[in-house]
Amino acid sequence: MSRGKAAGLDGLSAEHLQYCHPLLPGILANLFNLMILCGHVPTKFGQSYTVPIPKVNNAYNKSLTVEDFRGISISCVLSKIFEHCILDRYRPFFVTSDNQFGFKKNSGCSHAIYTLRCAVDHYTSRGSTVNLGALDLSKAFDKMNHYGLFIKLMEKCITKNLLIILENWFASCLTCVKWGCTFSSFFTLTCGIRQGGVLSPYLFALYVDGIIERIRKEYLLGCHIGWQCLSIMLYADDIIIIAPSVVALEKLLLIVEHELEQLDMEINARKSMCIRIGPRFSVPCASIFTTDGRELQWLDSICYLGVTIISATSFTCSFTKVKQSFYVAFNSIFGKIGRMASEEVILELVKKKCMPALLYGLDACPITTNQINSLQFAVTGMLMKIFNTRSKSVITECIDFFDFQTVAYTICKRKLNFLLKYSVLNNSLCQLFSDIADKEYYLNYGIIIGSS
Numbered sequence: 180m181s182r183g184k185a186a187g188l189d190g191l192s193a194e195h196l197q198y199c200h201p202l203l204p205g206i207l208a209n210l211f212n213l214m215i216l217c218g219h220v221p222t223k224f225g226q227s228y229t230v231p232i233p234k235v236n237n238a239y240n241k242s243l244t245v246e247d248f249r250g251i252s253i254s255c256v257l258s259k260i261f262e263h264c265i266l267d268r269y270r271p272f273f274v275t276s277d278n279q280f281g282f283k284k285n286s287g288c289s290h291a292i293y294t295l296r297c298a299v300d301h302y303t304s305r306g307s308t309v310n311l312g313a314l315d316l317s318k319a320f321d322k323m324n325h326y327g328l329f330i331k332l333m334e335k336c337i338t339k340n341l342l343i344i345l346e347n348w349f350a351s352c353l354t355c356v357k358w359g360c361t362f363s364s365f366f367t368l369t370c371g372i373r374q375g376g377v378l379s380p381y382l383f384a385l386y387v388d389g390i391i392e393r394i395r396k397e398y399l400l401g402c403h404i405g406w407q408c409l410s411i412m413l414y415a416d417d418i419i420i421i422a423p424s425v426v427a428l429e430k431l432l433l434i435v436e437h438e439l440e441q442l443d444m445e446i447n448a449r450k451s452m453c454i455r456i457g458p459r460f461s462v463p464c465a466s467i468f469t470t471d472g473r474e475l476q477w478l479d480s481i482c483y484l485g486v487t488i489i490s491a492t493s494f495t496c497s498f499t500k501v502k503q504s505f506y507v508a509f510n511s512i513f514g515k516i517g518r519m520a521s522e523e524v525i526l527e528l529v530k531k532k533c534m535p536a537l538l539y540g541l542d543a544c545p546i547t548t549n550q551i552n553s554l555q556f557a558v559t560g561m562l563m564k565i566f567n568t569r570s571k572s573v574i575t576e577c578i579d580f581f582d583f584q585t586v587a588y589t590i591c592k593r594k595l596n597f598l599l600k601y602s603v604l605n606n607s608l609c610q611l612f613s614d615i616a617d618k619e620y621y622l623n624y625g626i627i628i629g630s631s
Contacts (some may be wrong), residue, residue, distance in 0.1 A: 180193040180197075186253075187253055189223065189255055191257070207257070214261070215340050219344070220258070220347055220351070223255055223258075224351075225258075225352045225353055227252040227352075227373055228356070228362060230356075231250055231356065232251050233249075234248065249374065250356075262376065265341065269337070269338070269341055272335050273384075275384045275391075276388055277606045277607045278411055278608065279384050280412065281380065281417075282380040282384050288484040289597055290604065291412055291414045292484055293601060293616070294609060295419065295421075295483070295494075298404070299493075302423060303456060303457045303492065307423050309402065309423060310422050311419060311456065312431070312451070312453045313451060313482075314418040314446050315446065315450035316418070316445070316447065317444070317445050319387075320372055321370070323372055323383060323442075323444075324442065332385070352368040352373070354366065384415070394411045394420075395410075397410070400422065400427045400434075404611060418435065433470060437470075452475060452476050452477075452481050453475050453476070454479070454480065457492065457493075487499070498541075498553070501540075501541075504536040505537040505561075508532055508533040508536050516528075517564075522565055523581070525565055526581055526583060529565075537586075538589060538590065542596070546590065551587050551590065598619055602616040602617055
């Protein structure tokens with residue numbers, strides 16, 4: 180468990196257990212085994228406090244509503260350890276479809292983005308236009324029905340003891356809201372799962388896994404390569420549907436809506452959008468509506484897992500927002516310590532806090548030379564501000580002296596690491612495009628060798 184995290188209501192944190200007496204792990208093991216045997220958890224395991232976190236960066240520049248916050252639950256640290264033990268022992272029961280990329284070992288946002296890119300390129304390279312629908316679920320984690328989850332777990336043939344203990348755990352879930360140093364009264368959670376819990380993301384992925392299975396049965400709709408279904412991809416509650424025609428896209432939307440209705444969930448049409456990629460991307464097309472008449476807008480760009488995908492003849496990304504995030508992160512640091520700390524300290528903070536914002540998703544996205552130069556221009560401007568100079572030759576010497584790698588070299592290096600892991604990932608969709616990943620790997624490897 181990571182250090183420096185907030186303590187639960189009991190005041191205990193991970194550090195207390197990491198530096199505890201050596202006898203404690205054995206005592207906890209006996210306690211956890213008895214809990215599974217009896218199907219009961221202590222009352223304190225179900226108690227937590229919820230901290231509202233703003234969803235947007237400029238939250239203080241607008242009038243806020245409850246919709247602008249995401250509640251993160253802080254639970255008892257012992258309950259988190261028990262959740263880790265359950266996940267470790269009963270992991271086979273929490274396995275979901277390969278179309279779900281979230282909450283899996285060695286899988287992340289970059290894997291979902293790269294798979295989507297390869298699927299789109301497969302169709303556009305053959306003259307087809309692909310229609311994408313990025314669907315946002317309304318309060319997905321907060322609306323999950325507990326009894327529906329138990330049914331899903333029973334369909335997975337989960338052991339009786341684990342099912343009983345989860346039923347007991349959910350029945351005793353209480354939380355309060357913490358705002359500053361003030362706590363509200365406790366209230367019961369009759370639905371939903373705690374965002375921030377160890378088991379919560381795995382249970383949610385299992386809960387919505389039926390949507391993928393339903394889409395797979397519609398082989399005549401959506402996009403397929405061989406017998407592999409690429410019509411839908413999920414990362415947690417971020418759903419994207421893919422179809423070669425607008426009619427097929429709308430039919431897929433209706434199927435997803437029907438399955439979500441069975442799960443007591445719905446699509447947020449205001450945040451859901453569609454985009455076209457391919458030779459006919461600029462051709463106007465008919466609007467798509469949900470079952471209750473809400474329209475999904477066709478846009479020139481969509482944001483999927485933090486990456487901006489734009490409508491073009493091929494899979495293309497825009498990095499304007501990436502540079503904005505980089506500038507915001509750097510100005511926050513430089514505005515605080517810019518004239519007090521040494522250049523070494525500032526550059527170290529830039530490497531840890533700013534560069535990840537600039538390089539996010541670039542290992543999976545296609546990027547042109549002009550885009551690399553644009554990103555390098557942002558980094559060069561940052562270095563000029565740190566060293567208080569406008570001379571490019573001085574900046575070049577500073578880059579060599581402080582071992583601050585160029586954007587082009589860093590991107591190639593990150594791509595090598597990503598592609599190497601992608602090609603060996605135990606996922607049927609990733610294995611489908613492993614040859615493409617291998618070719619791109621050797622291409623970037625040649626660039627690295629040439630530059631060195």
